[in-house]
Amino acid sequence: MPDGQRAVTITEVATRAGVSISTASKALNGRGQLRDETRERVFAAANELGYQPNALARSLVQRRSFTVGLLSTESADRFNIPLHMGIENELGAGRVSVFLCDGRADPLRERFYLDSLLSRRVDGIVVTGVRTDARPPLSNVPLPVPVVYAYSCSADPSDLSVLPDDEHGGRLAAEHLLSAGWRTFAHITGPMDFAAVRDRLAGFRATLADAGLELPDRRVYSGPWRESFGRDAAADLLDRHPEVDAVFCGSDQVARGVLDILRERGRRVPEDVGVVGFDNWGVLTEDSRPPLTSVDMNLQELGALAARRLLSMIEGHRESGLIRHPCRLEVRASGGAPAPRGPGGIGPVG
Amino acid sequence: MPDGQRAVTITEVATRAGVSISTASKALNGRGQLRDETRERVFAAANELGYQPNALARSLVQRRSFTVGLLSTESADRFNIPLHMGIENELGAGRVSVFLCDGRADPLRERFYLDSLLSRRVDGIVVTGVRTDARPPLSNVPLPVPVVYAYSCSADPSDLSVLPDDEHGGRLAAEHLLSAGWRTFAHITGPMDFAAVRDRLAGFRATLADAGLELPDRRVYSGPWRESFGRDAAADLLDRHPEVDAVFCGSDQVARGVLDILRERGRRVPEDVGVVGFDNWGVLTEDSRPPLTSVDMNLQELGALAARRLLSMIEGHRESGLIRHPCRLEVRASGGAPAPRGPGGIGPVG
DNA sequence: CATGGTAAGGAAAAGCCTTTCCGTAGTCTG
DNA sequence: CAGACTACGGAAAGGCTTTTCCTTACCATG
Numbered sequence: 001m002p003d004g005q006r007a008v009t010i011t012e013v014a015t016r017a018g019v020s021i022s023t024a025s026k027a028l029n030g031r032g033q034l035r036d037e038t039r040e041r042v043f044a045a046a047n048e049l050g051y052q053p054n055a056l057a058r059s060l061v062q063r064r065s066f067t068v069g070l071l072s073t074e075s076a077d078r079f080n081i082p083l084h085m086g087i088e089n090e091l092g093a094g095r096v097s098v099f100l101c102d103g104r105a106d107p108l109r110e111r112f113y114l115d116s117l118l119s120r121r122v123d124g125i126v127v128t129g130v131r132t133d134a135r136p137p138l139s140n141v142p143l144p145v146p147v148v149y150a151y152s153c154s155a156d157p158s159d160l161s162v163l164p165d166d167e168h169g170g171r172l173a174a175e176h177l178l179s180a181g182w183r184t185f186a187h188i189t190g191p192m193d194f195a196a197v198r199d200r201l202a203g204f205r206a207t208l209a210d211a212g213l214e215l216p217d218r219r220v221y222s223g224p225w226r227e228s229f230g231r232d233a234a235a236d237l238l239d240r241h242p243e244v245d246a247v248f249c250g251s252d253q254v255a256r257g258v259l260d261i262l263r264e265r266g267r268r269v270p271e272d273v274g275v276v277g278f279d280n281w282g283v284l285t286e287d288s289r290p291p292l293t294s295v296d297m298n299l300q301e302l303g304a305l306a307a308r309r310l311l312s313m314i315e316g317h318r319e320s321g322l323i324r325h326p327c328r329l330e331v332r333a334s335g336g337a338p339a340p341r342g343p344g345g346i347g348p349v350g
Numbered sequence: 351m352p353d354g355q356r357a358v359t360i361t362e363v364a365t366r367a368g369v370s371i372s373t374a375s376k377a378l379n380g381r382g383q384l385r386d387e388t389r390e391r392v393f394a395a396a397n398e399l400g401y402q403p404n405a406l407a408r409s410l411v412q413r414r415s416f417t418v419g420l421l422s423t424e425s426a427d428r429f430n431i432p433l434h435m436g437i438e439n440e441l442g443a444g445r446v447s448v449f450l451c452d453g454r455a456d457p458l459r460e461r462f463y464l465d466s467l468l469s470r471r472v473d474g475i476v477v478t479g480v481r482t483d484a485r486p487p488l489s490n491v492p493l494p495v496p497v498v499y500a501y502s503c504s505a506d507p508s509d510l511s512v513l514p515d516d517e518h519g520g521r522l523a524a525e526h527l528l529s530a531g532w533r534t535f536a537h538i539t540g541p542m543d544f545a546a547v548r549d550r551l552a553g554f555r556a557t558l559a560d561a562g563l564e565l566p567d568r569r570v571y572s573g574p575w576r577e578s579f580g581r582d583a584a585a586d587l588l589d590r591h592p593e594v595d596a597v598f599c600g601s602d603q604v605a606r607g608v609l610d611i612l613r614e615r616g617r618r619v620p621e622d623v624g625v626v627g628f629d630n631w632g633v634l635t636e637d638s639r640p641p642l643t644s645v646d647m648n649l650q651e652l653g654a655l656a657a658r659r660l661l662s663m664i665e666g667h668r669e670s671g672l673i674r675h676p677c678r679l680e681v682r683a684s685g686g687a688p689a690p691r692g693p694g695g696i697g698p699v700g
Numbered sequence: 701c702a703t704g705g706t707a708a709g710g711a712a713a714a715g716c717c718t719t720t721c722c723g724t725a726g727t728c729t730g
Numbered sequence: 731c732a733g734a735c736t737a738c739g740g741a742a743a744g745g746c747t748t749t750t751c752c753t754t755a756c757c758a759t760g
Contacts, residue, residue, distance in 0.1 A: 007471070007494060009716060020740045025718060032719095033737055055470040056410045057716035060745050065406065067470075070450065078428065088452050097466060100420065100450040102438050116447060120405040120417075121357070144357065227637035253633060260639075283428075283603060284633070287577035289610075359746060370710045375748060382749095383707055407746030410715050 008049045017045035028053070059121065068310060069099045069117035071110065071138070073129040073152055078281070079299060083128055083151055086303025094311055096123070114138060118145070124310045127152050128303075132163045133195045146313035150306035151299065153322070160313070162306040162323045164297035166196045169327035170203025173248045173276040173295055176329055178211050180336030182246035182274045186219040188233040188258055189250025197222065197250055200278065204248055219244065230257020238265055245273055246336075252277040252284040255292055259334070263289065270336035280330045291332035298328055358399045367395035378403070409471065418660060419449045419467035421460065421488070423479040423502055428631070429649060433478055433501055436653025444661060446473070464488060468495070474660045477502050478653075482513045483545045496663035500656035501649065503672070510663070512656040512673045514647035516546045519677035520553025523598045523626040523645055526679055528561050530686030532596035532624045536569040538583040538608055539600025547572065547600055550628065554598055569594065580607020588615050595623055596686075602627040602634040602644055609638055609684070620686035630680045641682035648678055 014024035019042060026032030027042035045051075059065040068091060072080055088098050099122060101113035117125060124145050127138060129152030137156040138147055147154075149161040177185065187204060190197045205215050219241055221233035230249065234257060237244060249255035255277030259269060267273050269290055277285060280296035302325045313319055364374035369392060376382030377392035395401075409415040418441060422430055438448050449472060451463035467475060474495050477488060479502030487506040488497055497504075499511040527535065537554060540547045555565050569591055571583035580599065584607060587594060599605035605627030609619060617623050619640055627635060630646035652675045663669055 007716095010718095011716080021717085022719080022741080023739050026739085029718080032739080035738070038738080052465065052469045054410070054716050056406050056415065057745090058718075060404070060406045060410060060716080060747095061718045063745075067449075078431065081428065081431070084450070085452060088450055092451070092463075095466075097470060098450045099417075100434070100438055100448045101442070102435060113442075115402065116445075119402045120447060227633075253637075257637070283577075287603075287607070357746095360748095361746080371747085372711075372749080373709050376709085379748080382709080385708070388708080404746050407715090408748070410717095410746080411748045413715075 007054065008051050010051070010053065013042065013045045013049055013051050016049060017042045065121045065123055066095055067097045067099060067120065067122045068314075069101060069113070069120075069122045069125040071101045071103055071113055071117070071125055071127050073103050073110070073127060073135065074105050074131070077130045079130045079151065080128055082299035083303040086300035086305075087126055087128075087150065087307045088303075089300075090304040090307035091311070096311070110138070118143070123314045124148070126150050126306055126310055127154075129153075131194060131196070132166065132199070133193075146310060146319075148306050148310045148313065148319075150303055157322075158320045160309060160319045160321060160323070162302060162309065162325060164196075164299070164302060165324035165326050166199035166297075167203035167206075168324070169278060169295040169297065170200040170205075170248070171207045172327055172329045173200075173278070174204045174207035174211075176293065176331065176335050176338070177246045177248065177274050177276060178207070178213075179338040180246075180270070180274050182336065183213065184241075184243050184245045185213065185215050186221070186237050186241065186244045186247045187215060187250070188221040188223075188230060188237070188247060188254050190222065190225045190254070192222045200250060225251050225253060227253045227257040230254035231261050232257075234258040234261035235265075238262075238267070247273065247275050249275065249277045252279045252281045252292060252294055255294070255334075256284050256288055259288055259292070269334050274336040275334040276329075277334075285330070285332065288334070290334050293332045293335035294330050296328045296330045298325060301325065357404065358401050360401070360403065363392065363395045363399055363401050366399060367392045413471075415471045415473055416445055417447045417449060417470065417472045418664075419451055419463070419470075419472045419475040421451045421453055421463055421467070421475055421477050423453050423460065423477060423485065424455050424481075427480045429480045429501065430478055432649035433653040436650035436655075437476055437478075437500065437657045438653075439650075440654040440657035441661070446661070460488070468493070473664045474498070476500050476656055476660055477504075479503075481544060481546070482516065482549070483543075496660060496669075498656050498660045498663065498669075500653055507672075508670045510659060510669045510671060510673070512652060512659065512675060514546075514649070514652060515674035515676050516549035516647075517553035517556075518674070519628060519645040519647065520550040520555075520598070521557045522677055522679045523550075523628070524554045524557035524561075526643065526681065526685050526688070527596045527598065527624050527626060528557070528563075529688040530596075530620070530624050532686065533563060534591075534593050534595050535563070535565050536571070536587050536591065536594045536597045537565060537600070538571040538573075538580060538587070538597060538604050540572065540575045540604070542572045550600060575601050575603060577603045577607040577610075580604035581611050582607075584608040584611035585615075588612075588617070597623065597625050599625065599627045602629045602631045602642060605642055605644070605684075606634050606638055609640075609642070613639065619684050624686040625684040626679075627684075635680070635682065638684070640684050643682045643685035644680050646678045646680050648675060651675065 010024050011021055014021045024042050027034055027039045091098055103110040125147045127149045132153055134153045134155040137154045137159055153161040208215055223229035247258055249258055262269055262273055269275050277292045277294035280294040285292040285294050305325055309319055360374050361371055364371045374392050377384055377389045441448055453460040475497045477499045482503055484503045484505040487504045487509055503511040558565055573579035597608055599608055612619055612623055619625055627642045627644035630644040635642035635644050655675055659669055
């Protein structure tokens, strides 16, 4: 307190309004049976004094702090931006404040933060990550507060985890490319030890299969999540499988590399080849040539969903298991234009 | 509390250790005069019970919550990632927890969050933004807690603001390009109503002037912070001023567009032209062709610096004014290789 | 033996709020 | 007019710590 000025307490408000402390409390919180006139007098006094109730004292007596911990496993990643926005926004609307903790994938740090949050008596914790693969739960012993894992998955099935539906994302990409008339597909994606990579591929393949098409392994490239890998893979693809007319990329970074190589090799997108990315990351998708059609994981919605569930758990509802939140396709130019549909289904165009 | 389990209090620890509450408190906090044996007994009891002191109660009596509010003005932006990491990390090391509040450039939201933070009795507030231009202070009335503006600048000079030294960034870019032997410069950057844009240009020009070179306005392009603008500007530049051999870009996004056009027009980087970007944003710089040399604003350090200052202010030190934190050049390939220096100064190479 | 110093630890207040319980006054019912 | 409500508002407990001030007991000193 730089100016040594004490914050005004409810006692002062009560005195000024000429009522007891308890009456002031009731008036301010809309409880008890009070005359309207009394309430107004208290409110007036509070306003004049600029009264701000001390949340610390309130939490102490209510045994509810209206705070939650946001514990990000991996170091603050770009995925966490929309996710955290969704969480913070949803909680803030419910007057719940958020403690930010960056675990940096370090179990020791995570433990430290967990203790700190517990000590601050948070009402709940949301653990965020950047991978959908199962991770060890926050604690082996049952915690005194509910926990939800968002874009992160607890290995303990009795925990609640909320993940994007990567398989659905793969299906969306396939449906879009199919409806644009492409028929010979390739997939350039991230490392296969990511569950997300496998799920996206599975969804993509399943939808292709439904259309009687297949994606052989030789046209699936797996490598690091980098633009340069997109370029290398695309170059190899054009050499070995020039017949490919559509590429589904596991990330927008990869897609950018793919786009560059296609361009350099004289393959026009989307006239000759269709391309779909994943992540819908504005910086990469909006100004690429052509603008990149991409699967959006709705991370902000996902965060909001996780927050709502946590709130519900704090209310006492028990929740567990895995929730998969659907993806969405942001259509720009690179995937090609959907062919007009005949009355009988997907319009088959060569 | 899902299991209705009450947290263990210091009373239980004291009872178990066979001492009074105050003795337990002293033992746990390393205060007072206690026999070592007594201390150990208390610690043992605390461990066995899994005691976690209630930070709420502690804050109440100590009048210090060991929390600070992190109020981001603009919606969670990518710049905020390293900035927030720096802040959170520095504060966390000092056992201070961070409340995350996303103001979204909405004064009403900001007001709401400010009240919320004050009510929670934070010890201080750091306001983050994404522009260096002066903004109205958080509040017109003096606040009961210290505030520091990080990558954000209060219009009130009695506030403390911490900003990157954009002018220094411009100078770094110029020095690098000069030492690589380039002599005819252009600048493609963001909107001129950004103070950062003007500062970077000023620093760049000043260093050029020191070397007896100038950058005429006709070779300065100002436009939106977009890759597509980088492309458009580069195309125009090549048409009108083909003699230019070095381009300093106001952001990495712009630089990416510039690199693409140079490449397409057959100008090799860095053999024929040198390019330097700004922001050192990994996704864009590391995998571009060639990898992009870029000015790094040291945002993480900047955040840590702001946090340290805030901590100091919380300790009672008064601080105000503007701190400019230096930039740093991340040298990759695009700027060209510094020419070997002769004994007489910068080596002049065509 | 009176005095004083010191080490060890306890009692109680303070920090600020909510909530339960109770008293008072007024109104209604039979 | 007795008895039963209702509306209003106050007193006090409770939530968990820290900290200040005391009380003991012990030892040394003159």
